[in-house]
Every structure is written in C-alpha cells, then in structure tokens.
Amino acid sequence: MTEKERAPILIIGAGAMGRLWAGLLSPRVSVRLATRSTTSATLQYTLVHLEGHSERIEIGPSSNAPPGSVLVMTKAPDAESALTAVSSHIPPDVPIILFQNGMGSQQDIAKRFSQRPVFAASTTEGAYIDDGGRVIHAGRGTTWLGPLTTTAHTRLDQTMITLRLSELDIQSDPDIEGRLWQKLAINAGINPFTALIDCPNGEILGHPYFEERIADVCREVAALMQASGRPVEAQSLEAHVRDVARRTAANSSSMRQDVRAGRTTEIDMMNGFVVQASVIHGLDAPVNCELTDAVTHLKQD
C-alpha cells in the first residue's frame, strides 16, 4: 500500500494549525478538511514553509471513504460539538487526536468517546495566517502525543507513524495530562495578560498589570495542581511563565489574536478552568477569576 492509498486523514478545523498540518500531510497521504460550514469544501491556500519557500495547497472535496485518523484542530470551545457532528461517519477503532489548548475539553471528549482510541496532543509548533491569507509556518517545535482512553494505548505506535507523515517532530508522552497541566500554567500566565494589555508576549514582563498578579495566578494554579495530585512549586511555574514569555517575546498569543479577530477566546479552558476546578477542590482562585471575567468582558465589547 502506498501512503496515498491509506485511508484519508480527516482534519477538523481549518485555522492556522489545521491548514499547516493539512499542507504538510497532503503530499504523502490523502487529507480531508472539515470546516465549520461543510465537510466537503475544496480549500486552496499558500503555505509558507519554515525555510521560506511557498507552496500552493489544494485540499480537495471530501470523499465518502471513512477516515483512517481524525485530527481535531478547532479551538477548545468548539472541539466537542465539531467532533460530535461527524462522529457517526468515523469507525469506532479510528484514532482521534485532540490538539486543543487549555484543559477540560480533552477530558470531556475522552469521557464521551471513552470506547474509542482518543489521544491528546500538545504542540509547540508555531503557525499563523497572515493578512493575505497565507499560512506561515513560523517556528519549529515538538508535538507530544499520549493516550487519554484505554483503547488508545494499543493504537499509539500506528498513530505516531501517521503523524510523522507530516515530517514534524512527533514524540510520545505516556503522561500527556502532565504536559497539558504545564501548558495550562503557561497559557494561564501569559494569554490573558497579552489580551488585556494588547501586547506581544514579551511586553507583559515588567508591565504593572502583569507584575501585580502573576505570583497569585501561579500560586492558585499550583494549589490546584497539588490538589489534583500534581505537586509543583508556584515559583517554578512563575519562572517558567517568564521564560516562555521571554523566548516567545515577539509572538502575539492565540488569545490576543482571538480577541483582535472578534473570535471566542479559550479563556474558559485556561484561567476559567482553574477557577471551576478549584471550586471542585474547595479552593479559591480569585485572581484567575478576575482575569477570566476581564477577558470575557473584553470579547463582548
């Protein structure tokens, strides 16, 4: 069987990440892209590779063939409904890989589709869509993959092979939830500040609004992680937040981009998740609550 004869990969979500993966996979395997409006649209766009060269990508209309894997690349608030909308066409043994930021949406989906092989992926790959609609592969990273359901364990090797058709760096992590917690702490400590101050990641450092709150944000996240069986020092979370903000100084965070584009943000799966999960553990998270309210209000302005 040639790679092109494999069952197609269904990518749900046509944002920057969905288009990046579709463009990188499509030379080697047939790809279908399910967008918000239809599952059978032909999509054409330019992908600018890391090395700087441009490639015209055309993802053809979907066939009726059942997919061999499903990559869910919508924003976190849309993931469960988008997957549910197509789930009756997905055979029960087909791996489903969730790429959402934050926490909560992946666990809800894994619970709902608990008999299926469901994975979470956490990626540091950088991509955005520029003003001209081109997809820019902006930074090389690593994509970590780990099982969320019991049946996913038996499909891990096959799913790694599938994702590696993208020629990106794919690694497995048996404790993917630990990685999601770390990413949650980074997002909770960077994203709302960049959205509220309206600045690139690096400019939150030293800004009074950030400096007055970041220690408390990290203390609240650390208390929740401790209560969830993932002990961590608040100071080390804060050091990590500052380090990532420094290393991604020129980036416009996903939340700032969402606010600027008038899209729903992922605040409920980031600081909002910290607030909700803290309540369940009898903890208080007032600063994460303040940030959640402020960003929620911002997107309604």
Ligand code: PAF
């Ligand atoms: O959401 C984002 O934008 C990214 O996860 C991060 C790490 C904050 C960098 O911009």
